[in-house]
Amino acid sequence: MGRVLLKVIILGDSGSxxxxxxxxxxxxxxxxxxxxxxxxxxxxxxxxxFSNQYKATIGADFLTKEVMVDDRLVxxxxxxxxxxxxxxxxxxxxxRGADCCVxxxxxxxxxxxxxxxxxxxxxxxxxxxxxPENFPFVVLGNKVDVEENKRxxxxxxxMTWCQSKGNIPxxxxxxxxxxxxxxxxxxxxxxxxxxxxxEQLYVDYPDPIQLDSESSQSYGCNx
Amino acid sequence: xxxxxxxxxxxxxxxxxxPSHSGVGYHRxxxxxxxxxxxxxxxxxSNLRVHSYNAGTTTTDTNADDVPPxxxxxxxxxxxxTMETQSSASSVINLExxxxxxxxxxxxxxxxxxxxxxxxxxxxxxSDESKQxxxxxxxxxxxxxxxxxxxxxxxxxxxxxxxxxxWLPDSRRSFSSKLSPREYFIxxxxxKPVFISRGIETDDRxxxxxxxxxxxxxxxxxxxxxxxxxxNAGKTRITFLQxxxxxxxCVSAWGEPESVSRSQLEYLHLQIISVVTSAxxxxxxxxxxxxxxxxxxGGADTFLTTMIARLQLxxxxxxxxxxxxxxxxxxxxxxxxALVPSGQITKDILYVILVTQGEIITLIRPKKHSVHPAxxxxxxxxxxxxxxSNxxxxxxxxPLCLPKWNETRMVNAYVVNMxxxxxxxxxxxxGENRSTSMTRPSSPVTEHQDHKDSPNSxxxxxxxxxxxxxTMASKKRDDMRSLNLNSHSVTLVCISGGSDFDSVRAWCxxxxxxxxxxxxxxxxxxxxxSVLPSxxxxxxxxxxxxxxxxxxxTSNNGQHPHLKTTPSSSLHHLRTHISHSSYTVSELGIPxxxxxxxxxxxxxxxxxxxxxxxxxxxIDEGKSLVEQEDANKERKERKEGQQGDNEERKRxxxxxxxxxxxxxxKGMTNLAQGEVGEGLKLQYLRTETEAVLGWITQPxxxxxxxxxxxxxxxxVGAANAVARWVKKEESKLFLKNAPVF
Numbered sequence: 001m002g003r004v005l006l007k008v009i010i011l012g013d014s015g016s017x018x019x020x021x022x023x024x025x026x027x028x029x030x031x032x033x034x035x036x037x038x039x040x041x042x043x044x045x046x047x048x049x050f051s052n053q054y055k056a057t058i059g060a061d062f063l064t065k066e067v068m069v070d071d072r073l074v075x076x077x078x079x080x081x082x083x084x085x086x087x088x089x090x091x092x093x094x095x096r097g098a099d100c101c102v103x104x105x106x107x108x109x110x111x112x113x114x115x116x117x118x119x120x121x122x123x124x125x126x127x128x129x130x131x132p133e134n135f136p137f138v139v140l141g142n143k144v145d146v147e148e149n150k151r152x153x154x155x156x157x158x159m160t161w162c163q164s165k166g167n168i169p170x171x172x173x174x175x176x177x178x179x180x181x182x183x184x185x186x187x188x189x190x191x192x193x194x195x196x197x198x199e200q201l202y203v204d205y206p207d208p209i210q211l212d213s214e215s216s217q218s219y220g221c222n223x
Numbered sequence: 224x225x226x227x228x229x230x231x232x233x234x235x236x237x238x239x240x241x242p243s244h245s246g247v248g249y250h251r252x253x254x255x256x257x258x259x260x261x262x263x264x265x266x267x268x269s270n271l272r273v274h275s276y277n278a279g280t281t282t283t284d285t286n287a288d289d290v291p292p293x294x295x296x297x298x299x300x301x302x303x304x305t306m307e308t309q310s311s312a313s314s315v316i317n318l319e320x321x322x323x324x325x326x327x328x329x330x331x332x333x334x335x336x337x338x339x340x341x342x343x344x345x346x347x348x349x350s351d352e353s354k355q356x357x358x359x360x361x362x363x364x365x366x367x368x369x370x371x372x373x374x375x376x377x378x379x380x381x382x383x384x385x386x387x388x389x390w391l392p393d394s395r396r397s398f399s400s401k402l403s404p405r406e407y408f409i410x411x412x413x414x415k416p417v418f419i420s421r422g423i424e425t426d427d428r429x430x431x432x433x434x435x436x437x438x439x440x441x442x443x444x445x446x447x448x449x450x451x452x453x454x455n456a457g458k459t460r461i462t463f464l465q466x467x468x469x470x471x472x473c474v475s476a477w478g479e480p481e482s483v484s485r486s487q488l489e490y491l492h493l494q495i496i497s498v499v500t501s502a503x504x505x506x507x508x509x510x511x512x513x514x515x516x517x518x519x520x521g522g523a524d525t526f527l528t529t530m531i532a533r534l535q536l537x538x539x540x541x542x543x544x545x546x547x548x549x550x551x552x553x554x555x556x557x558x559x560x561a562l563v564p565s566g567q568i569t570k571d572i573l574y575v576i577l578v579t580q581g582e583i584i585t586l587i588r589p590k591k592h593s594v595h596p597a598x599x600x601x602x603x604x605x606x607x608x609x610x611x612s613n614x615x616x617x618x619x620x621x622p623l624c625l626p627k628w629n630e631t632r633m634v635n636a637y638v639v640n641m642x643x644x645x646x647x648x649x650x651x652x653x654g655e656n657r658s659t660s661m662t663r664p665s666s667p668v669t670e671h672q673d674h675k676d677s678p679n680s681x682x683x684x685x686x687x688x689x690x691x692x693x694t695m696a697s698k699k700r701d702d703m704r705s706l707n708l709n710s711h712s713v714t715l716v717c718i719s720g721g722s723d724f725d726s727v728r729a730w731c732x733x734x735x736x737x738x739x740x741x742x743x744x745x746x747x748x749x750x751x752x753s754v755l756p757s758x759x760x761x762x763x764x765x766x767x768x769x770x771x772x773x774x775x776x777t778s779n780n781g782q783h784p785h786l787k788t789t790p791s792s793s794l795h796h797l798r799t800h801i802s803h804s805s806y807t808v809s810e811l812g813i814p815x816x817x818x819x820x821x822x823x824x825x826x827x828x829x830x831x832x833x834x835x836x837x838x839x840x841x842i843d844e845g846k847s848l849v850e851q852e853d854a855n856k857e858r859k860e861r862k863e864g865q866q867g868d869n870e871e872r873k874r875x876x877x878x879x880x881x882x883x884x885x886x887x888x889k890g891m892t893n894l895a896q897g898e899v900g901e902g903l904k905l906q907y908l909r910t911e912t913e914a915v916l917g918w919i920t921q922p923x924x925x926x927x928x929x930x931x932x933x934x935x936x937x938x939v940g941a942a943n944a945v946a947r948w949v950k951k952e953e954s955k956l957f958l959k960n961a962p963v964f
Contacts, residue, residue: 004515005415005431062439064431075431077414093442097413097512130510196513 004074006192009095009127011119012036012104013112036106037142038080040175045185046078067189076189095127100136100192102184107141107172110152113161120165136191137168140184145174402873406474407491407531411508412467414438417495417516418527437463441470453481464488468508469495469516479877480884483541487534490600493626494530497601498523500624502631522610529608533600536872537581541880542822542924544829545596545958548582549804550797552954556962558797559585561737562715563962568730571721572964573634575734579713579801581607583958590963595627596827606638606714616640618731620724634720637727639735641713641794713797738794808832813944815933817913820879821949822924823957830949830956834872875913879926882906882917886924907935918942923949 013036039061046065061080066073079094101123105112120137129135139162141153155172162168169191171184407420414434441463444451454461462484464471471488496504499519507514539546562575562585574594577584581603588594605611605623621636628634715735719727808818810832820831885906906917909931916927916938925945929938949956 005434007413007415007513062432062435064435077431077435079435093412093445094439096442097411097415097514099513127512129512196515 004072004193004196006074006076006099006189006196007079007097008076008100008102008188008192009079009098009123010038010042010102010104011123012038013106013109013115013119036104036109036112037175038104041104041140041142041173041181042078042080044175044178044181065185067186069186069189069193072193074189074193076185076192092126092128095123098123098127098129099196100138100188101127102138102140102188103168104140104142105153105158106143107153107158108143108146108150113141113153113158116161133166134195136188136195137165138184138188138191139168139170141170141172142175144172144179145177402477402870405477405487405531405535407488407527408434408437408470408472408474409491409495409527410434410438410470410472411512411514411516412438412441412465412470413513415513415515417469417520418491418524420528420531437470437472441465453484460484462488464492466492468504468512477873477877479880482884483880486543490530490534490540490597491527493597493601494526494604495520495523496626496630497605497623498526500631500633501626525608525610526605530604533604533607536869536876537600538820538831538876538879539596539829540600541876542820542829542883543596544822544827545586545594545599546582546829546831547956547958548579548584548801549806549830549952549955550584552959554797555585555958556960558738559587559962562587562734563964564730565964568726569964571719571723571727572730573628573718573720574716576602576716576718577713578603578606578716579797582804584713584797585958585961587962587964592628595625598625598627601625602636602716602718605636606716611638618728625718632720634718635724635727637717637719637724637731639715639717639731641715641735641738713794713801738797805833811945811948813941813948815930815937816927816941816945817930818875818928819945820924820926821945821956823949823953824921824923826957826959828957875915875928878908878910878913878915878928879917882908882915882926883924886917886919905939907938914938916942 042061042063046063063078063080065076065078067076068074079098101120103116103119105116107113116139124132124135127135139158141155141158144151158172159170162170169187171180171187173180173184175181405420407418409417409419411417414437416430416434419430440454441451445465450465451463453463458478459474459476460481462473462475462481464473464485466489469492471491473484473488475484499516503519504516507516507519533540558577562577564572564575564587569589573589573592575587576599577586583599586594586599602623602625605621611619611621618637618639621638622633623636624630624633715731715738717727717731717734721727808816818832818834820829822829886903904919908915908917912931914929914931914933916925916929918925923946925942927938927942927945929941933941953959
């Protein structure tokens with residue numbers, strides 16, 4: 001049997017353009033310019049395996065990374081919605097069956113933090129997980145490498161929000177400086193695996209069939 | 224050839240590859256070069272479809288109409304130019320070309336169906352979402368473009384071939400090109416792997432990525448309320464089937480009709496349902512969309528693998544019908560009577576089935592239930608899978624779901640392997656004239672010896688020993704052999720719905736005892752060393768010397784050494800008959816006829832002769848010396864290319880499927896015009912190596928493989944002769960009037 005595949009969705013502002021950008025030149029990548037740095041995070045985490053060959057094609061990036069979680073080798077499939085405006089081109093079918101959702105905001109942009117609520121809600125609507133209350137989210141406050149005086153969202157504010165949403169794990173990261181990225185995704189993998197593994201099969205032994213109760217069917221073969 | 228005809232590959236254009244083909248000297252009806260406009264006037268939106276009509280084009284065209292005009296001859300395929308590829312069709316038996324209809328039916332445009340569905344989908348789109356619509360359109364454009372360019376690099380050498388040879392099996396272009404195995408993928412709608420035919424132990428990350436792309440592609444269309452049906456990438460087609468919560472994909476370059484790939488995926492779905500039931504599947508994924516189905520299907524891979532093996536080569540599945548053992552109707556009836564349940568037990572029993580060699584001997588059912596062939600194929604596949612066919616148990620309970628009967632519930636199959644089938648018996652029955660070999664039949668040693676018998680495999684051994692390909696081939700043969708092994712036993716299957724295991728078992732044991740009452744144990748042991756000379760039957764035996772040992776149905780041919788048993792039991796009679804039941808095409812004595820399939824439509828049953836080792840063995844009288852040499856050379860090439868006999872089988876089966884698809888006019892039904900509701904009754908398709916004729920009438924369908932040199936009138940004559948022969952043998956070939964209870 002193959003190893004476990006974990007589907008992880010990464011969400012956060014990317015469509016709204018705001019004037020301040022912490023790193024990257026405007027022409028380098030539209031994601032970096034406009035977004036909270038989801039792609040950079042994935043890039044940093046997955047490292048040399050980065051490839052954006054699917055982005056233009058299907059409206060989302062994904063890349064895969066193999067990780068050890070509690071001595072188990074799992075494959076993480078990280079889905080990035082980079083370059084897309086909200087769910088305009090991506091919908092239910094993309095998010096179906098996600099094992100974890102990573103919400104990313106830019107600590108230097110309150111707006112990107114304030115939209116986390118709607119990202120979370122939209123995810124729950126789109127993916128409609130079985131147990132929304134306990135669905136594993138992880139929040140990342142990215143771009144902490146930028147000078148302190150430009151910071152708009154305090155750690156306390158972020159953590160308060162996370163607590164109010166059912167103790168979502170919170171990490172402050174920097175994709176640029178590789179701060180906390182590994183740890184954050186390790187938590188993602190771990191929580192996703194927990195979610196994936198718990199609540200096992202529903203193997204009900206089949207009820208006996210009353211043959212008589214079946215309405216008679218007529219197929220061709222009346223041999 | 225017009226520019227617009229570069230879209231939508233069709234039989235007619237494929238088989239008449241343009242003006243410079245005229246060296247062949249065959250009359251072609253001009254009408255066949257044109258296509259009814261209706262088929263091409265698909266909505267322009269359908270160009271956003273992922274069908275990359277011209278995968279060889281490296282440009283970034285987003286519209287199929289921008290694809291440059293197609294040269295009439297594929298430049299890379301000079302062989303095509305010399306190939307006698309001919310196709311014609313007629314609604315009348317004497318094959319006069321009916322121009323009015325002739326140009327219509329030949330256009331077996333499977334994509335027409337897709338396009339018309341798209342149109343509906345788009346029409347349903349609310350217009351106020353224009354902005355979103357724009358972005359989706361872009362996405363589709365990109366998607367299409369990417370697919371086109373991705374494949375262009377790898378396959379640019381086959382530029383434009385999909386317009387001329389798209390639907391043709393590879394082997395029609397060259398014998399040295401092998402049909403690469405089809406690949407099958409099953410994933411959940413979350414994109415998680417369920418089953419991968421190439422084996423999941425290959426680079427998991429690559430598989431994950433591939434499945435991710437598949438899921439994403441399908442999702443793009445689902446979110447539009449649309450369905451992705453297939454992607455054409457040059458000669459390769461990726462066919463998708465969505466059966467929530469599962470997605471199925473088949474990657475094939477064989478050139479079979481899309482309907483065939485889709486039906487194969489449907490069978491895989493049914494096989495999965497047979498393990499978990501649709502109700503359980505639904506329940507699980509309603510609760511947890513991220514469920515990893517492999518947990519639940521643990522051990523079921525073998526069923527899927529077996530099903531895939533059968534899907535490649537089994538004509539009964541292809542024709543959605545049952546294949547019955549040829550048997551004296553009196554004996555069949557006698558066996559059936561012994562198996563009719565009576566009394567209390569009838570309310571617990573659904574079907575009683577006696578099978579051998581994957582063929583039905585008899586099938587007893589309640590009055591009010593008929594049998595769906597798909598259910599029987601699911602059952603036979605389950606029984607043939609190595610985990611069950613290699614089981615030493617003489618009887619077992621198998622819970623399974625027969626999806627066409629009731630896809631939400633499990634039934635229990637009580638499977639009794641008839642008592643004489645134990646260890647040594649199996650070996651001697653497999654190894655013809657080598658009863659001393661006591662190795663286990665599935666072991667490589669026996670495998671090796673077996674193949675010494677056939678001239679082809681000797682070649683294989685010489686050329687390919689040690690190569691991975693040879694290993695894989697032998698593994699495949701092993702798989703086939705396990706089908707084969709199973710086929711040597713006579714198996715009684717009793718499907719019961721109730722939980723009264725004991726009474727069902729008791730009844731079955733009693734029934735099987737009735738069948739084998741007079742088989743004494745002493746006769747059993749002596750049998751293992753006795754050998755029945757293969758000359759015991761006439762035409763059948765003669766064919767068996769050339770028959771392939773790797774085709775499953777042949778090895779029973781006149782080589783059942785167990786038959787010197789006490790002659791009184793029905794089972795004994797049955798076994799005597801089994802050894803003579805298979806027939807070769809030579810038994811019919813029809814010149815030029817190489818193989819055929821006959822489907823009795825009312826009975827939903829097929830019959831077909833054994834696949835002979837070498838269909839080209841008897842060179843037609845009409846052939847010139849040069850042609851004979853050509854044929855010999857081809858044969859040699861084929862052997863040098865390490866292609867087993869299955870290559871020919873695959874090719875011919877694909878041709879059958881093409882003709883079957885055409886005479887059933889699949890994919891034509893959705894045409895708005897409704898002009899082409901039905902295919903022509905008769906199709907004739909000629910390639911370099913053979914001609915295939917398909918003919919449908921009210922009571923039967925018939926498919927013939929003939930020498931390509933045979934005149935059409937003779938082909939039609941052969942079809943009539945086969946029909947007459949089947950009519951004469953009907954009572955033996957088909958299961959009729961089986962008792963009901």
